[in-house]
Amino acid sequence: MKELEEKIVREAQVLPGHVLKVGSFLNQQVDTVFLKKMAQETARLFAGLGVTKVLTVEASGISFATAVAMEMNVPMVFAKKHPSANMSGAQLCSPVYSYTHKTTYNIVVSRDYIKPCDKVLITDDFLANGNALKGLMEIVDQAGATVVGCCAEIEKGFQGGGDELRAKGVKVESLAIVESMTDDGKVTFRS
C-alpha cells in the first residue's frame, strides 16, 4: 500500500535494535482516517473468502483488528497476554516467545469466542519473526476452526516470519513490507 510506505518514510523513526517506531500514527496514537483506508484495503484483499471473525492479540493490534472487523461486518476477538479477573470458562492457550521482551508468555482466548465453524482472519500491527501470528494460528487450530489468512499493517521482511508462513501455504498479506532499515533511518520496501 503505497500510501502506507510514504507515511512510514515521512513519520516513522528507526530506533536501535531494528525497532521501527510508528507510534505517532499506527500503534499508540492512531490516525483513524488512515486506519479506515488500511481496513478497507485489508477487506478487499480478503474479500470473498467467507471470513467470519478477525483475531488479534492485545494491545497494539486491537485498533487495526477492530477497524478491519468493522469493515467486514464480523466480530473482532483479541487474545490476552495478561491474566484478567473477568476470564472464566475453558480457554484456548498458546505460548509465544517475544524477541522484544526476551520472554515467553501465554496468549489466551476463551473457547466460547472461536468455534469450529469459524473462518478466521488473523491480523496484527507488526509481523517480524511471526511468533505472535503462529501462536494465534495455534489457537485457531485448537478451536478446530480455519485460518483464512494473516494480515499485518507492517511486515519486517528481513526477519523472515512472513515468508516462512507463505512457504507453508498460508495467505499472508502485509500492507507494507520493509526490506531493510539502516541505523541512520533509511527504510526500503519490498517491491
Next chain:
Amino acid sequence: MKELEEKIVREAQVLPGHVLKVGSFLNQQVDTVFLKKMAQETARLFAGLGVTKVLTVEASGISFATAVAMEMNVPMVFAKKHPSANMSGAQLCSPVYSYTHKTTYNIVVSRDYIKPCDKVLITDDFLANGNALKGLMEIVDQAGATVVGCCAEIEKGFQGGGDELRAKGVKVESLAIVESMTDDGKVTFRS
C-alpha cells in the same frame, strides 16, 4: 442506551465480586456492528465540543476508543500499562490503583501525542471507581490540554466513580449505568 441495556441483560454474566462479564460482545469478542452504533451515540453526545483526540488505556478500552475516534474523524491515543521497547522520548505518567488486581500501576503516554491545544474525550469500556479515568485526566492535565468529558460503555453506578466526577463538574456520559447487580445475575439500570 436502551439497546445496550437489553444486550447486557441478554448476554452478560454476573461473576462473583461484582464482575460483569461482557466478553462475548464488548471487551474480548467485540460485536463490531453494535460497536459502531455505540460509537455513533458517543459522537452525538459529545458533538459540537471541538474534540480533537480520543484517549483511553490499554487493552480492553482500545476497540471502543478506536470506533469513537473513527466516528469523530480524530486520532485515538491509548495509555500503556506495560513498558514497551518502542517507547522513547518524554512521557506523561500517572499512577492508577486497580481494585481488580489490588495493585498500583503506572499508565504512560508519550508527550508527543497530547499537546496543550488538544481537547480530549476520555473513553473506556468500564467506569467503576473511576481510577483509570482519573489517571487519564491527570495525564491530560500534565500535557496542559483540556478534558472535554468522559464516556464509558458501561458504568457501575453503585461504585460511585462516575458520580464523583460529575460532582466535580466533569461531563461524564455512560452508555449504560448499572445501578445494582445480584449474585444470581439480576442487573438493574439507572433510569
